Amino acid sequence: MKKVLSVVVLLLVCAVTYAGGYRVSLQGQRGLAMGHTGVAMVNNAELAFFNPGGLVHLEGKLNIAVGGFGVFSDVKYQNTEFGQSSQTESPTGTPLYLYASYNLSEKFAVGLALYTPYGSTVEYPTDWAGSHLVNNIDLSAIFIQPLFSTQLTEHVSIGGGPILAIGGVNFNRNLSRNLTDIEGNRSNVEIDSQGLTAFGFSVGAMATVNDKLSFGINYRSRIDIDVEQGDGDATFSNVPDSPLAPITNGTFDFTATLPLPAEWTLGVSYKATDKLTVNFDYNYAEWDAYEALDIRFLNTDGSLALESINPRNYKNASSYRVGAQYDVSSKFVLRAGAYFDESPVQDGFFAPETPRNDSYGFTGGFTFNVTDKLAIDASFLYLTFKEIDASYDSYIENGQRVPFEGTYKSSAFAPGLGLSYKL
Amino acid sequence: MKKYFNYIALPALALGLIACEPEFDNDITENEDFYTSGSADFSNYVAVGNSLTAGFADSGLYITGQENSYPNIMAQQFALAGGGSFSQPLVSDNTGGLLLGGQQIVPNRFVLATDANGNPGPARLAGTPTTDVTNILSGSFNNVGVPGAKSFHLVAPGYGNVAGVASGQANPYFARFASSPNTTVIADAVASNPSFFSLWIGNNDILGFATSGGAGVDQTGNLDPSTYGSNDITDPNVFASVYAQEVAALTSTGAKGALVNIPDVTSIPFFTTVPSQAIPLDETTAATLNAVFGAYNAQILPGLASFGVITPAEAAARQINFTAGANFITIQDEDLTDISAIIQGPPFNLDPITAATLSQLRQTTNDDLIPLTTAGVLGTIDEDYVGFLVSQGVPLEQAGLSAIRGVSRPLQDQFVLTTQEQALVTAAQTQYNASIQALASANGLAFVDARTALQAVANGGVAFSAGILSSQFVTGGAFSLDGVHPTPRGYAFTANAIINAINSTYGSTIPGVDIGNFATVTISNDVN
Numbered sequence: 001m002k003k004v005l006s007v008v009v010l011l012l013v014c015a016v017t018y019a020g021g022y023r024v025s026l027q028g029q030r031g032l033a034m035g036h037t038g039v040a041m042v043n044n045a046e047l048a049f050f051n052p053g054g055l056v057h058l059e060g061k062l063n064i065a066v067g068g069f070g071v072f073s074d075v076k077y078q079n080t081e082f083g084q085s086s087q088t089e090s091p092t093g094t095p096l097y098l099y100a101s102y103n104l105s106e107k108f109a110v111g112l113a114l115y116t117p118y119g120s121t122v123e124y125p126t127d128w129a130g131s132h133l134v135n136n137i138d139l140s141a142i143f144i145q146p147l148f149s150t151q152l153t154e155h156v157s158i159g160g161g162p163i164l165a166i167g168g169v170n171f172n173r174n175l176s177r178n179l180t181d182i183e184g185n186r187s188n189v190e191i192d193s194q195g196l197t198a199f200g201f202s203v204g205a206m207a208t209v210n211d212k213l214s215f216g217i218n219y220r221s222r223i224d225i226d227v228e229q230g231d232g233d234a235t236f237s238n239v240p241d242s243p244l245a246p247i248t249n250g251t252f253d254f255t256a257t258l259p260l261p262a263e264w265t266l267g268v269s270y271k272a273t274d275k276l277t278v279n280f281d282y283n284y285a286e287w288d289a290y291e292a293l294d295i296r297f298l299n300t301d302g303s304l305a306l307e308s309i310n311p312r313n314y315k316n317a318s319s320y321r322v323g324a325q326y327d328v329s330s331k332f333v334l335r336a337g338a339y340f341d342e343s344p345v346q347d348g349f350f351a352p353e354t355p356r357n358d359s360y361g362f363t364g365g366f367t368f369n370v371t372d373k374l375a376i377d378a379s380f381l382y383l384t385f386k387e388i389d390a391s392y393d394s395y396i397e398n399g400q401r402v403p404f405e406g407t408y409k410s411s412a413f414a415p416g417l418g419l420s421y422k423l
Numbered sequence: 424m425k426k427y428f429n430y431i432a433l434p435a436l437a438l439g440l441i442a443c444e445p446e447f448d449n450d451i452t453e454n455e456d457f458y459t460s461g462s463a464d465f466s467n468y469v470a471v472g473n474s475l476t477a478g479f480a481d482s483g484l485y486i487t488g489q490e491n492s493y494p495n496i497m498a499q500q501f502a503l504a505g506g507g508s509f510s511q512p513l514v515s516d517n518t519g520g521l522l523l524g525g526q527q528i529v530p531n532r533f534v535l536a537t538d539a540n541g542n543p544g545p546a547r548l549a550g551t552p553t554t555d556v557t558n559i560l561s562g563s564f565n566n567v568g569v570p571g572a573k574s575f576h577l578v579a580p581g582y583g584n585v586a587g588v589a590s591g592q593a594n595p596y597f598a599r600f601a602s603s604p605n606t607t608v609i610a611d612a613v614a615s616n617p618s619f620f621s622l623w624i625g626n627n628d629i630l631g632f633a634t635s636g637g638a639g640v641d642q643t644g645n646l647d648p649s650t651y652g653s654n655d656i657t658d659p660n661v662f663a664s665v666y667a668q669e670v671a672a673l674t675s676t677g678a679k680g681a682l683v684n685i686p687d688v689t690s691i692p693f694f695t696t697v698p699s700q701a702i703p704l705d706e707t708t709a710a711t712l713n714a715v716f717g718a719y720n721a722q723i724l725p726g727l728a729s730f731g732v733i734t735p736a737e738a739a740a741r742q743i744n745f746t747a748g749a750n751f752i753t754i755q756d757e758d759l760t761d762i763s764a765i766i767q768g769p770p771f772n773l774d775p776i777t778a779a780t781l782s783q784l785r786q787t788t789n790d791d792l793i794p795l796t797t798a799g800v801l802g803t804i805d806e807d808y809v810g811f812l813v814s815q816g817v818p819l820e821q822a823g824l825s826a827i828r829g830v831s832r833p834l835q836d837q838f839v840l841t842t843q844e845q846a847l848v849t850a851a852q853t854q855y856n857a858s859i860q861a862l863a864s865a866n867g868l869a870f871v872d873a874r875t876a877l878q879a880v881a882n883g884g885v886a887f888s889a890g891i892l893s894s895q896f897v898t899g900g901a902f903s904l905d906g907v908h909p910t911p912r913g914y915a916f917t918a919n920a921i922i923n924a925i926n927s928t929y930g931s932t933i934p935g936v937d938i939g940n941f942a943t944v945t946i947s948n949d950v951n
Contacts, residue, residue, distance in 0.1 A: 083500055083503045184517065398889055411444065
């Protein structure tokens with residue numbers, strides 16, 4: 001036992017947070033501890049996220065799962081040709097979730113989910129080597145979703161519900177690699193827009209073949225967070241006092257669109273023994289929705305003041321996830337998992353505001369059943385990114401592409417804690 | 424529960440918090456051997472020189488210029504291989520102006536401003552400078568670049584004596600940070616006990632002559648620099664002697680270093696921006712002017728040649744011809760025979776005013792260099808001359824027509840650097856550079872061929888991450904608005920050239936900088 005635990009401890013050593021792009025795969029302690037799987041497993045109210053089609057299978061009348069994570073992530077950058085180096089300033093993210101499900105009958109359940117599947121917080125030192133692309137960025141989206149779930153046939157249940165997404169973006173970068181005011185302060189723009197709303201949905205289905213084997217599928221639709229004129233402020237500062245400057249100091253309206261891509265999940269769960277369950281999930285995220293982060297700055301009359309064209313050209317990407325749960329005792333459940341997360345970022349489009357390359361995640365965690373009704377869930381995620389030489393080639397200066405190149409290495413650590421309650 | 428918690432949570436939490444920093448396989452900041460200093464030691468780098476070393480630009484010294492001085496750029500790169508901190512005698516603001524006891528003695532810097540029609544051009548930045556020369560800085564500095572310094576000034580006691588600034592005996596920039604009134608630039612540099620130095624001096628030993636359009640004197644043969652004027656060319660033997668003295672002082676502590684040679688004056692936009700063919704004329708005006716100079720071309724010059732007063736070659740070179748379109752400028756060339764006296768006598772019998780105009784008259788050729796400062800003069804009316812002519816009884820209208828600078832009123836010598844004057848500059852420069860290279864070689868120091876590097880910038884430009892760096896005034900990116908000193912990008916280019924020479928001499932692996940990250944000319948409409 002001690003040996004097993006040592007291995008688990010090793011697996012838990014570090015933890016990282018993000019899945020590809022700005023998707024944050026931290027939607028439940030139990031799912032995360034098993035490699036963020038769960039589309040085919042009936043465990044607790046986390047199903048409201050992983051597969052609302054399974055909610056009807058939850059034991060008891062009422063199921064609640066609530067929790068959160070502390071995300072400690074770091075990105076290091078260096079360029080050996082010019083001797084430049086930088087490191088992000090360890091922003092701490094706190095993705096939260098709340099899931100509730102209520103069984104109206106044996107064949108019908110309703111639920112509510114609140115979760116934060118997208119977000120990105122990256123803070124580089126101001127005026128670092130890539131500050132013409134990003135100084136800092138904070139993307140967030142909270143999804144609020146009423147749900148239903150029903151047993152269609154003996155083996156098949158379905159569920160789903162509409163999603164209200166509330167998004168916000170704060171993004172700061174310098175206007176160019178070298179424009180300053182007379183005192184040498186770098187010309188800068190910060191865009192900020194909060195409380196943006198958009199709608200989508202998710203649907204899922206679960207097929208319970210027998211006591212041991214079940215399959216699941218879940219689909220969450222694409223949601224575009226649109227910033228329209230009047231929705232936010234773009235504040236330009238340190239722009240030199242000259243008609244030759246691209247814009248003037250002050251606040252402008254802006255428009256932009258940030259797509260939150262659709263995601264498919266297929267999975268299988270197999271109860272190998274009374275104590276051991278294994279999961280395999282496959283995610284397919286339709287990241288090709290993220291073609292560009294184009295920002296149009298508008299004058300008060302709505303005419304275009306300045307345009308920032310930033311191609312992203314993401315590709316659709318898969319993740320492969322495995323996880324296992326072992327019931328050590330009636331009080332204690334141990335979980336471990338791993339996944340491979342393919343990056344949606346293509347060669348030449350590696351922008352430092354989302355410095356994500358392919359990654360391997362290792363997860364673990366446990367549940368301690370305090371009573372029959374209440375359980376404490378804990379998990380860790382450790383995500384290893386390979387060191388990568390990458391460049392962003394679409395920055396244009398004087399009509400010429402100026403690649404931003406370098407070596408990146410990312411890591412993160414996300415311990416999480418939650419409660420599960422059933423009545 | 425407690426048992427499990429101890430097993431899992433505590434170690435995981437502890438390890439997680441400690442061990443999750445991402446690590447590069449080969450981190451440039453943590454691996455001390457990633458960049459190496461070779462046989463050099465960059466722990467205390469001291470830069471010695473003139474305005475170029477100080478980071479002077481746009482005709483002024485200001486903080487952001489100093490921050491982008493080539494020594495400061497190099498010091499940031501040296502820091503990757505054992506380089507220490509680099510202190511500079513920063514001025515107080517970004518105006519570029521200087522005060523002496525509250526009185527402004529150096530005007531504010533240039534910025535690129537737009538006029539009422541939106542056309543960009545250099546203009547003086549508004550505002551009152553706050554850098555007072557009498558406010559003397561304490562401490563020693565790694566950058567001892569002194570704007571205006573010539574080779575022999577670096578070893579001249581009292582060059583930093585604030586009491587001598589007003590009379591021109593001392594240099595206001597050095598007075599600000601000289602360790603004592605009677606110290607020398609070199610003494611202060613050596614007192615810092617440099618482990619590594621750079622020396623770039625001698626530019627002003629020819630540049631003052633060149634930018635003044637050759638108004639100074641070529642002092643070749645005069646070995647006493649205390650008798651030189653500010654626009655004179657320093658004797659090459661004087662240069663070689665003081666330069667050797669400076670190198671000996673800087674290497675006396677065992678320091679290694681880099682010596683930088685003197686670029687061509689034809690590499691800087693101050694001399695390449697205004698074309699020699701700068702006078703636009705329509706056909707009627709050209710015909711009128713040709714009629715005015717018809718006798719000079721057809722009778723006076725051939726006549727003087729036949730008398731043997733001037734050579735046939737000079738007679739040919741002095742022909743004045745205007746056509747519709749762009750025309751060469753008329754100048755008084757000191758190197759031509761002064762014919763004013765002889766043409767007042769028979770057979771020409773010209774009046775003294777006309778004789779004065781024709782005395783050393785010729786038109787420029789493509790080989791003459793027109794200083795940037797001449798642009799503001801061309802085609803304007805010389806009002807003093809109009810007044811003089813009117814006082815001599817010339818009708819006002821005709822006086823005005825006779826006073827158009829560069830056309831009917833030939834430019835004086837200081838407005839053009841003629842081919843003869845260029846030859847004097849080049850002769851001195853060639854000897855200076857030979858001395859510099861020989862001393863680098865004799866002392867095992869890095870030799871930086873800035874002359875060749877800047878020739879490349881001037882002749883077609885040098886490619887970098889966002890285009891071509893060239894010497895084109897305003898738009899080329901390499902030179903600031905005074906047409907002489909580099910922009911931050913130009914200084915970064917220079918820093919790379921020096922780093923390259925250091926690396927190849929000392930086997931170090933200091934990385935260069937991406938010059939695209941450095942600014943070019945400063946735009947602002949906050950001007951007077």
